[in-house]
Amino acid sequence: MTVNILAIESSCDETSASVISDGKVLNNIIATQSVHEKYGGVVPELASRAHQQHIIPVVHEALSQSGVSKASLSGVAFTRGPGLMGSLLVGGSFAKSFAFALGIPLIEVNHMEAHILAHFIEDPKPTFPFICLTVSGGHTQLVLVRDYMEMEVVGETLDDAVGEAFDKIAKLLGLPYPGGPHLDKLAAEGNPRAFAFPVTSMKGLDFSFSGIKTAVMYFLKERLRDDPDFVKARMADICASVQFTLISMLLIKLKKASTMYRVKQIAIAGGVSANSGLRNTLAEVAEETGWQVFIPRMEYCTDNAAMIAMAGYIKYQYGIFCDLEVSPSAKMKIGKNG
Incomplete structure (x- = not known):
């Protein structure tokens, strides 16, 4: 039937x-x-x-x-x-x-x-167990997936989600809502190491993204005080540097989880998995680590x-x-x- x-x-x-x-x-x-x-x-x-x-x-x-x-x-x-x-x-x-x-x-x-x-809608599909990094405007989690109905959150954000950090920083830069995709597009044109922002380190596999929002806010206030056209002139570099930092924070914990649970099948899901910077970085890391990376088609990410x-x-x-x-x-x- x-x-x-x-x-x-x-x-x-x-x-x-x-x-x-x-x-x-x-x-x-x-x-x-x-x-x-x-x-x-x-x-x-x-x-x-x-x-x-x-x-x-x-x-x-x-x-x-x-x-x-x-x-x-x-x-x-x-x-x-x-x-x-x-x-x-x-x-x-x-x-x-x-x-x-x-x-x-x-x-x-x-x-x-x-x-x-959503990873089981189309091929290629991961096999169990795998680790899924779920990233969106409301959640950031590392989930150990042992079976369809057996999932364990092994790490999560203790404050803001990474998607919220992308959107709120984009708002500070004056980008349209939703800001994350606009920031991602501009980041592709900038230098990711133009500006250094702090990488928050939490114990275990948990995340924290509230600190970088504050850091960017003070960074912009200081630079705009000396040069009112700073953001306009360096927008692409600022976006690239912010994105580089946020992705670095995600990858630090993802690598740690992969080692801790001895799992090399890695999946990402949620709206932020549409971010081109994250997708490209995962592809590069996969070559270095031997990971098999699974990302749903764009329409199944949001x-x-x-x-x-x-x-x-x-x-x-x-x-x-x-x-x-x-x-x-x-x-x-x-x-x-x-």
Whole structure:
């Protein structure tokens, strides 16, 4: 019997739906929200309202494109968390109602687990065990993946996520929102060793990115005091130096984790895995260390329902369903250190 899953993702500011059939993702429909651009960041209330506007058209498009009828669906998967509570509530409520009306199983998916399981949408796919560096605007984690449903967070940020550091530093530089991609593009034109920024070192495999934001802020204040045109004149070099420092902080811990757990299969996931500097650096390190590096296609790196579909399909195979009383959650459920 064919297993068809409808998946819904609404954790932040992307409303997305996807249909997966027997493990093959048929589509990945995403509606973006431009309303946040003038605020320089996601406004939770506006995000949840936009989800309410987008969710029915997005789900309709996903089902229409896939050729899978509602009657042929085996289950409905949705993002339970972590994420913005209002946004999660819209997607979760829709998914529950849809599953209830059709009398089919409801499957809750952890957003961060889904980013990791996005590696199984297409070939090449990692084999177990592997270490996944999950990097986004809200999370930075090192996860030891022993099996589809057995993941352990072995390191994480103690303050800001690396994606947040990229975006906030980009905002200090006057770059448009979201700033991370703009900073990445400019960094490709600059000298990564033009300016030295501090590399924060934490014990074990944990990260900290709050210090570099403060360092860049004071650096800019000092330089602009002497030369009002400094940022404009040296923008590419500043971006390259910031990116070099942030990537160095990630790689220090990733190398340590690889050695500690004797794992050479390395994956990256989350929105920041689209960063060209990180991708290029990983390719260089892989040649030095013998790592096998796995990076999903660009559309599966940012928030999307295809990764929720894959996670939902895997959980369906395991018979892991939830009841209709489940509520959204902003908390992580992946275990840390056992």
